[in-house]
Amino acid sequence: MLRDITLGQYYQTESVIHRLDPRVKLGGTLLYIISLFLFRNFLGYGAAAVFLAAVIGLSHVPFKFIVKGMKAIVFLLLITVVFNLFLTPGTELVSVWKLTITVEGLRTAVTMAVRLTMLIIGSSLMTLTTTPNNLTDGMERMMRPLKVFKVPVHEVAMIMSIALRFIPILLEETDKIMKAQIARGADFETGNIVKRAKALVPLLVPLFISAFRRANDLAMAMEARCYRGGEGRTKMKPLVYEKRDRLGYLCIFVYLAVGITVGRLRF
DSSP states (O other): OGGGOOTTOOOOOOOHHHHSOHHHHHHHHHHHHHHHTTOOSHHHHHHHHHHHHHHHHHHTOOHHHHHGGGGGGHHHHHHHHHHHHHHOOSSEEEEETTEEEEHHHHHHHHHHHHHHHHHHHHHHHHHHTSOHHHHHHHHHHHTGGGGGGTOOHHHHHHHHHHHHHHHHHHHHHHHHHHHHHHHTTOOSSSSOHHHHHHHHHHHHHHHHHHHHHHHHHHHHHHHHTTOOOSTTOOOSSOOOOOHHHHHHHHHHHHHHHHHHHHHTOOO
């Protein structure tokens, strides 16, 4: 299950999406996520699904590889759907014992499920097609106006990029620790939710030790290379917008115009 999480991973292949400027992908992902919360009907979500499918096709990342990252949030998705389904007041649709499903609850549950699914897939696609270095450069350039307010933009972008990059590393480390403890007789599969949660407690100590060790190794490596922050640093490959990047922005704005227009219609 842990190996199925794709957020933070990079999928190496050749595609037009991989070659796009990271600022286009960061900005496009942010606008795509915002658009998902502006729709009032399912036509908007249909437009979002078509746009997402087109981007996935252009990225050449296998759809199965992207979808397997959804396995890690199935439980969260189910909780969200159940809570919205049974706790939303409105016109009664079905009533079983003390549980009542309303028309508004069903609509909200379906909307939240679709929204979360598209949000996770869209975010994962951005990290799958962008290297950590490009991600850091893109974040730094996009946050450059914050320097006016004395915000350490380079350091913030570096922290965010490292945190994102450490997600798959820590998940892999957790998987190794779990397998080692299972080989020594630990049981993580049987029992109720409380017992399973208690069984995971012994994972925390070795996992925290491993995380701190990796963080210390990274800090020493950066210090050995004379890293002193963003002041005076130059770029080996500075970011420059090309024709495909401008076309990418155009596609994003066309999607926003069409999606929000049809997605806010009232029937």
